[in-house]
Amino acid sequence: MLLVPMQGHAGEGIVLSRQQARARAAALDTLGRDLFHDPRLSASGRMACASCHADGHGFAQANGLSVQPGGHRAVPSLKYLQDAPQFTEHFHDSDEEADESIDNGPTGGLTWDGRADTAQAQARIPLLSPYEMANTSPADVVRHALAAGYGPRLDALAYASPDVDARFALIAEALATYQQEERLFYPYSSKYDAVLAGRAQLTPREARGLRLFEQADKGNCASCHISRPGHDGTPPQFTDYGLIALGVPRNQQIILNRDPAYFDMGLCGPDRTDLTGHGEYCGLFRTPSLRNVATRRVFFHNGVIHSLRQAVAFYALRDIRPQMWYPTGTDGAVRIYDDLPARYHANINIDPPFGPRPGNRPALSNDEIDAIVVFLHTLTDGYHAQQDGRRHG
Ligand code: HEC
């Protein structure tokens, strides 16, 4: 008989047969799915994970609000997080052809600032956050789960006599297991995936968009949003998980921003607390995957931008036409990078397509921006190879 040692504190030392392990994983998965969609886990009884991470919207928000009521960051998609590395300040790429001696800097982790390392740890945040599901303690969450009738299912999965900690850990484990369901969370079913597999072809305009996306003196997008398969053939995730400061404009819709002294500075805090005092990390946020980006209605960590075209145009025009993005002061001067205190402005990335440019000409023309947007639409899951043929007659 094949035996699988269980990981994690609750099951340490317990050995299950393959069959038992599979049955347990299946039970965790359906439990996780039910919990994910169940508002009864929240303090108000009205908010589920799925209220913000909606199934039909790439597990991101369904509405066009910059941030959800009471919150202060845009809702990220939960798709394609399965390969996000653990957060590290010094990332060395081990892909075959990469130069392992290069320190790529802060990389990885979950959330916009990389502060959670596993989906299990991440589930604690919304369950217990006063802005989200607003439970005051793990015991509170467990009480709600028991009241909603989950007791028998939780206890059937527990290894020993189930106490509050064990049940809370199981809730987090079930939510994490559900989010690893390949068919839902990383199906690789976009047109671009079909193209990589040789089952479809990009239109000439999509292909032009891809070239501009990759070209170092044009979009240069692929330097962070990786577009080519890895050397082991793994499909590209359209992110390198790096934390980078782009200097996106301050969003006046966010209630916390009414206080001019408040800044959400990502990696150096205040949400994240372990790297406070690291001035070189202020303003850095994790590069998101661009898979399914065309289904998003708000862009960047503070949701300040509301169309994909504007998000792409921001790259080409941030430093060339700053008045388009940032407010002008009473002295007539543009307050560039207004969502980061001036002493940290040196952290902001100025590699192409950013930065001052010869003749003050943007790295991308309007038409080139449009072509990149057209290409980005090929990254939406749910493409069927016959689609193009049918559409063209
Ligand atoms: C009120 C809206 C809201 C609810 C409810 C909510 N989330 Fe989120 N979720 C967010 C926001 C906003 C972020 C980004 C947080 C940040 O960067 O600090 C996020 C981030 C995440 C991430 C990290 C994603 C990434 O890109 O790294 C995961 C995983 C996640 N949520 C899972 C869940 C689960 C599981 C639940 C239910 C237990 C849940 N969320 C409930 C709004 C919500």
Ligand code: HEC
């Ligand atoms: C130097 C690394 C880097 C380069 C180059 C880069 N990006 Fe990004 N991208 C990021 C980071 C970091 C964020 C998140 C920043 C934030 O929210 O503060 C981001 C966010 C985005 C978003 C918003 C996604 C979302 O879920 O909200 C889009 C769209 C995007 N990038 C497209 C592009 C395109 C198109 C290009 C090329 C023109 C490009 N990026 C070049 C690092 C980069």
